[in-house]
Amino acid sequence: MDMELELPNTVQVLPSLDTTVGYIKEDSLITKDRDKGSPARVCRSQLIIMLPASAAHIILLLVIFGLLTWWKRTRKGQSELPPGPAPLPLLGNILQVNPKTFLQSLNKLRKEYGPVFTVYFGSRPVVMLCGYEVVKEALVDHRDAFSARGKIPVAEHILKGFGITAGNGERSKQLRRFSLLTLRDFGMGKRSIEERIQEEAKCLVEEFHKTQGMPFDPTFLLACAVSNVICSIVFGQRFDYKDERFLSLLNNINKILLFMNSTLGLVFFNFHKLLRHIPGPHHREMKHLSDLKDFVQEKVRVSQETLNPCSPENYIECFLIKMQKEHQNPNTEFHLQNLVASTINLFFAGTETVNTTLRYGFLILIRYQEIQGMVQKEIDSVIGRKRLPTVEDRSRMPYTDAVIHEIQRFSDIIPTGLPHSATRAISFRGYLIPKGTDVYPLLTTVLQDPNEFTNPAEFNPGRFLDEFGCIRKSEAFMPFSAGKRMCLGEGLARMELFIFFTSILQKFNLTCTGPSEEIDLTPQPSSAGHLPRKYCLSALPRH
DSSP states (O other): OOOEEEOOHHHHTSSOOOSOEEESSSOOEEOOOTTTTOOOEEESSOEEEOOOSSHHHHHHHHHHHHHHHHHHHHHHOOTTSOOOOOOBTTTBTTTTSOGGGHHHHHHHHHHHHOSEEEEEETTEEEEEEOSHHHHHIIIIITTTTTOEEOOOHHHHHHHTTOSTTTOOHHHHHHHHHHHHHHHHHTTTTSHHHHHHHHHHHHHHHHHHHHTTTOOBOOHHHHHHHHHHHHHHHHTSOOOOTTOHHHHHHHHHHHHHHHHHTSHHHHHHHHHHHHHTTSOSHHHHHHHHHHHHHHHHHHHHHHHHHHOOTTSOOSHHHHHHHHHHHTTTOTTOSOSHHHHHHHHHHHHHHHHHHHHHHHHHHHHHHHHOHHHHHHHHHHHHHHTOSSSOOOGGGGGGOHHHHHHHHHHHHHHOOOTTOOOEEOSSOEEETTEEEOTTOEEEEOHHHHHTOTTTSSSTTSOOGGGGBOTTSOBOOOTTOOTTOOGGGSOTTHHHHHHHHHHHHHHHHHHEEEEOSSOGGGOOOSOBOOSSOOBOOOOOBEEEEOO
């Protein structure tokens, strides 16, 4: 039922608004007639806004939009949510949650309100979960209740909710099941994908050799190597590191991630329903995702023309065959929109997380030369200097495995995790979380939980080793999240991290130009992610 809202007098006496406001659905808009002085009424719906000529007009539209959405939210009753700072109409808790210091702001609120609290992103309430016990209770003990994906505005804006990451219900179940089976059949944990990673590791070693021991920024080379692994899986081919199409692909991925970790990205996250209708720099950033979508759509078109149903060679071809089998099912989730979106999801899941972890890991090993030396000693003992590392070697290299675990825990590259959403109203720790409420399991509070990891700010691989020197598992080790929405590429990522780390350390000593003890391991400032500070390394061949 549509409701009507009388505009306050303060709005009616603002300067004249020479702009057009309309609706994209059946709802109508009645504005004040300046001559007749008739009352203004606005029906609740979704606005299309033509940008006005002055800042005052923009403010007017923001106020109207905020009051409408605020009224809608308060009508639903949010009083039983966990505690949190009092929000303002439209702005929510922007005063308490500074986009420039987002994580620090959340940590401050945690100290004030406890491990479960609510903040408002604009007019939308979001429940924050902190610490291993709380996150485990939600994602593991109540996995069904928190198995829906929360809002990801950047993906929703371009991908329209399609794909593995943003999908919910049957869409999520079917696409995740298909993707896991496909990755497994193509060698996830078997030889075929392992050989592709080994091939790329050899290329990466060759590129490191070309630097001749001179300092260089490893970001580009690591991005090329990791991206080529996922390219071989989804497209069935790898690219030369100088291929223009490949470089464009990497640039788009990098730009999107920088935007998502920027202040502007967080502002867009909070106010996307309004900002997507207003011109600005955020649309330029959105174009990078549109370009990536175009790239994938072209690859899909080529695969449709060359498809051999009897011998699929990559993820896209497997998906196309599944589409053919289900073409008579009116409710199928196997269609082109989900294929394109799922392919893009795999790129993000399989590219930037591994790339960033490798970059952070190499910086850490340059800082702690003695740990680097102990890893190399184990490599020499188990693998030697000549043959390629294999996944089977990992079980015989507990110290190296522990170092990689600690790199993942310490670097903590996705501190907020991906948003979840309540599939039903649930009573959680004495509070009622309504159905559809977004929930953030703050993974950083798990990986840095002092109750689970003693002195969490210290880099200590020994925490993952028992008294016999064997690998020690920890339930609080959640770099891939937990529960039904945990990262489906965990196995692939772990394989890549082991082979890339050992392949480089097998051949090179990693150093820097200045004193290693002065290296700053704190992440560079960003709104939501943990990225290593820019650095250069020297790869000196081991003799």
